[in-house]
Amino acid sequence: MSSPRTSAPARRANDLRHLTPEQLRRRRMRERQRRRRRCRRRILLVLFVIAMLAAAWGITLAIEHWTGAPSSQSQSAPAPTAPPASQSAPPSSRPQSESTDVPASADPLLLLANKDNPLPAGYAPDLAYLEGGSYQMQSEAAAAFDRMKNAANATGLHLMACSTYRSVERQTELFNAEIQKWMGQGMDEAAAREQAATVVMVPGCSEHNTGLAVDVGSITNQRVEEDFENEPEFAWLQEHAAEYGFILRYPADKVEVTGVTYEPWHYRYVGVENAQKIKESGLCLEEYLAQSHTEKREDP
Numbered sequence: 001m002s003s004p005r006t007s008a009p010a011r012r013a014n015d016l017r018h019l020t021p022e023q024l025r026r027r028r029m030r031e032r033q034r035r036r037r038r039c040r041r042r043i044l045l046v047l048f049v050i051a052m053l054a055a056a057w058g059i060t061l062a063i064e065h066w067t068g069a070p071s072s073q074s075q076s077a078p079a080p081t082a083p084p085a086s087q088s089a090p091p092s093s094r095p096q097s098e099s100t101d102v103p104a105s106a107d108p109l110l111l112l113a114n115k116d117n118p119l120p121a122g123y124a125p126d127l128a129y130l131e132g133g134s135y136q137m138q139s140e141a142a143a144a145f146d147r148m149k150n151a152a153n154a155t156g157l158h159l160m161a162c163s164t165y166r167s168v169e170r171q172t173e174l175f176n177a178e179i180q181k182w183m184g185q186g187m188d189e190a191a192a193r194e195q196a197a198t199v200v201m202v203p204g205c206s207e208h209n210t211g212l213a214v215d216v217g218s219i220t221n222q223r224v225e226e227d228f229e230n231e232p233e234f235a236w237l238q239e240h241a242a243e244y245g246f247i248l249r250y251p252a253d254k255v256e257v258t259g260v261t262y263e264p265w266h267y268r269y270v271g272v273e274n275a276q277k278i279k280e281s282g283l284c285l286e287e288y289l290a291q292s293h294t295e296k297r298e299d300p
């Protein structure tokens, strides 16, 4: 492209011919210094880019650590019986809360439902009736409850199921009825909704929606009130429930973690192995899930 008469190398060679040897020597020295400076600038640029990439990677890791939400892992536990792909809520639909946002477990028996962790849309457990009754639970939990009830029976005690599985639709009816009640007393809808949520769990957030929870009473006390803790059935459950895979879900000393008041009547099926580990650890389900998640992350 350049003109044949005044090409850059030709001009340069022409210039050099007019220089004294001393000027030539200085000129070459300056060129060498310029090359060295260019080289140093390039090395610094490469180091800077590497440092920026490392910083970005570090920040990503820190965010994952503090939110407990690694982008590569699914956020929702699969339903016990349903195909996980169609039932999992997309991660973005899951409300995040700093207080009780707990990582989901891959174990369907450790499925978490609380005010910050609604069940995946379309969640539907496979249900079975409890022995001789009209109550339904998730099939494995139902069989375990029957075994537990019969074991208690053999010692002269009577465990009675007072409330078990409740569909999200039924939960919605109860919740809306509670809202209507408060609006009937003059509250606006937002305030009534807030008030209702303190009495009835928001649909999809109740453990009874999982099919894995049961409210237990005795023959003489089916009130599902705190005085159930005075019944011999409660003492027996404290001792033996874990052997059948059940935990006391809302203990008195975990109210701040679970966000639910002490419920000596409410038991949750998690499977025998999990129940025994949870009982030994003294943790509630939220804490246990958070701990197992941390342990898993620390594994090499």
Ligand SMILES: [Zn+2]
Residues within 6 Å of the ligand: 163, 208, 213, 214, 215, 265, 266, 267
């Ligand atoms: Zn309950």
